[in-house]
């Protein structure tokens with residue numbers, strides 16, 4: 001009987017390792033190797049070979065069910081003609097507890113395409129449960145909020161290839177490798193309208209955002225969820241500067257409109273406002289990939305802009321939770337602190 005011992009405590013100071021794992025390949029419905037032993041700080045690097053697989057976190061109890069809040073690479077299709085420079089996904093090991101995963105393509109999991117980090121002596125049982133798996137009950141395990149960084153090549157609509165690195169953050173949309181889309185956003189317009197239209201969108205890595213400036217004098221300036229009406233550079237603690245179109249004056253009788261285009265690089269939310277006078281406080285904000293199911297929705301962002309910079313009375317608005325996104329080292333941490341009577 002083997003015992004699983006967390007050695008990590010003894011190994012402080014030892015160089016972190018990179019452990020390579022191949023995913024799929026011609027006629028191969030397997031992770032190779034099928035499990036690895038890793039220390040905290042090690043990186044498991046998945047090489048997606050030919051065909052179309054995922055690496056998706058599950059649980060020991062439900063091997064073929066995506067764990068709530070667990071990581072997911074999304075589908076990574078690789079053409080048969082590709083034989084080198086395969087797309088990669090990196091998983092940073094942050095726990096000595098077992099991490100269970102599977103491929104969620106078709107019935108690959110039921111054919112035994114499962115993977116584990118630090119399974120101890122339980123891998124065979126896990127794989128057996130996968131191949132017998134018919135149920136799709138949701139797991140009751142406490143999720144380990146791991147993230148995975150995927151580097152893949154995306155072919156855009158004009159046949160250019162863009163190498164995109166994206167991070168899947170818990171709760172965010174799963175990225176997919178599809179031809180990229182340009183999203184047009186109309187900024188302002190006649191009659192003094194203070195809007196981004198549409199006001200909130202979802203976009204994939206590799207997509208572009210084109211802000212088209214209509215009448216009056218607006219900007220599209222990147223901010224953060226915590227401080228909707230301040231440039232990202234002023235509030236970021238990671239050195240992120242954020243984009244800024246600058247003021248775009250458009251005459252009332254204009255018939256052509258200036259544009260400003262920015263590429264979407266990952267699935268993390270992007271928060272934007274207009275820096276003209278009181279426009280932000282009036283709710284002239286925009287988001288990409290806001291997580292509508294959580295506290296950092298577009299609606300919450302817009303409400304916060306109005307509370308912090310508008311005429312909305314802050315003391316009467318019951319806003320007990322302060323959520324802030326710390327966007328550092330490619331990871332999105334959401335810290336929710338309950339603060340009464342104090343709003344950043």
Ligand SMILES: *[C@@H]1O[C@H](CO)[C@@H](O)[C@H](O)[C@H]1NC(C)=O
Nearest residue numbers: 052053075076077078105106
């Ligand atoms: C990859 O598989 C997914 C799920 O079956 C499918 O939706 C997607 O279209 C596939 N991609 C390619 C390029 O075949």
Ligand SMILES: *[C@@H]1O[C@H](CO)[C@@H](O)[C@H](O)[C@H]1NC(C)=O
Nearest residue numbers: 043092147148149329330331
């Ligand atoms: C994983 O670890 C590497 C090396 O420490 C680091 O460069 C990378 O940013 C980390 N990625 C994530 C998603 O934590």
Ligand SMILES: *[C@@H]1O[C@H](CO)[C@@H](O)[C@H](O)[C@H]1NC(C)=O
Nearest residue numbers: 198199200201298299300302
């Ligand atoms: C967010 O966008 C959707 C789709 O465009 C729209 O229906 C919704 O009203 C928007 N939310 C707000 C608060 O404007």
Ligand SMILES: *[C@@H]1O[C@H](CO)[C@@H](O)[C@H](O)[C@H]1NC(C)=O
Nearest residue numbers: 217218247248249250276277
């Ligand atoms: C646009 O607005 C900015 C900021 O209020 C101002 O400095 C600039 O002069 C305006 N441009 C025009 C052409 O009115």
Ligand SMILES: *[C@@H]1O[C@H](CO)[C@@H](O)[C@H](O)[C@H]1NC(C)=O
Nearest residue numbers: 229230274275277280308309
């Ligand atoms: C919003 O309010 C903050 C704090 O008073 C201020 O620093 C910021 O410049 C304001 N933003 C706009 C766009 O007026």
Ligand SMILES: *[C@@H]1O[C@H](CO)[C@@H](O)[C@H](O)[C@H]1NC(C)=O
Nearest residue numbers: 250251252253254255256257
């Ligand atoms: C708009 O109006 C201004 C001043 O009234 C004029 O100089 C300009 O030529 C007009 N532009 C167009 C596109 O009609």
Ligand SMILES: *[C@@H]1O[C@H](CO)[C@@H](O)[C@H](O)[C@H]1NC(C)=O
Nearest residue numbers: 222242243262263264265270
């Ligand atoms: C995406 O990356 C490009 C190139 O590094 C950068 O100019 C752009 O600002 C990034 N987009 C966003 C939304 O941060």
